[in-house]
Amino acid sequence: MATTESVQDEQALREEIFESRWEAAPAVLVVIATQVTVALLSRAQGWQLWIFPWWAWLIPTVPEGLLFLTLTLEAPRRQLQQLGVRRMFGLAMIGIIVVADGLLILALLISLIQSNETGGHLLIMGLTVWTSNVATFGLAFWSVDRGGPVRRLEPDPPPPDFQFPQMENPQIAPRGWRPHLIDYAYVSFTNSIAFSPTDAMPLTHWAKFLMLVESALSAATLLLVVARAVNIFR
Numbered sequence: 001m002a003t004t005e006s007v008q009d010e011q012a013l014r015e016e017i018f019e020s021r022w023e024a025a026p027a028v029l030v031v032i033a034t035q036v037t038v039a040l041l042s043r044a045q046g047w048q049l050w051i052f053p054w055w056a057w058l059i060p061t062v063p064e065g066l067l068f069l070t071l072t073l074e075a076p077r078r079q080l081q082q083l084g085v086r087r088m089f090g091l092a093m094i095g096i097i098v099v100a101d102g103l104l105i106l107a108l109l110i111s112l113i114q115s116n117e118t119g120g121h122l123l124i125m126g127l128t129v130w131t132s133n134v135a136t137f138g139l140a141f142w143s144v145d146r147g148g149p150v151r152r153l154e155p156d157p158p159p160p161d162f163q164f165p166q167m168e169n170p171q172i173a174p175r176g177w178r179p180h181l182i183d184y185a186y187v188s189f190t191n192s193i194a195f196s197p198t199d200a201m202p203l204t205h206w207a208k209f210l211m212l213v214e215s216a217l218s219a220a221t222l223l224l225v226v227a228r229a230v231n232i233f234r
Helices: 002-045 054-058 061-072 074-083 086-114 119-147 181-194 205-231
Strands: none
Touching (some): 002 061, 002 119, 002 181, 054 086, 086 119, 086 205, 119 205, 181 205
């Protein structure tokens, strides 16, 4: 019995490593690339972000870089796993990124009110923050649901935090179906557009809280910043 459990644990770990390295890590890399691009554009064009200098866009890349390293490299992953804090470390980095994005949105809103920025400037910055939010909350859903990507692959995982259609109607899904990062990314994308669940229903308080925060940040970005940018575009 112990041997069977050991084999199952190793298989779950291999599946999680593949998903982390080839699905989650590229998503983080895309976010980093967009923020670095906006930072360089801000420096070259003299764009202002309220009272913050152009390199303020690089601040979120620090926790994002740490998260990227833990998703891709074996050494930091193993060390955090041995300490029993790997999942908490990932959630902490995601939390810092969310706070940083929230501050960037606040700075954008104040810049919108106090200055005469061009529509193109605001549009690029607003879409950058929105892209970061979609990717970050997709990773948050992926990290939280049923104890995280490793725990939900093990025997007797916790109850689900999200109910996907395939779980409610298993006859429409392949046998043994389970959600992957792309499923959580889709939930994040639709929640950021519709400001409500459209694919998977949140079941726990944590899932509802995360979706609430994402909807609030997305509403501020899309309804205020991007809408204003399009209105004054020149």
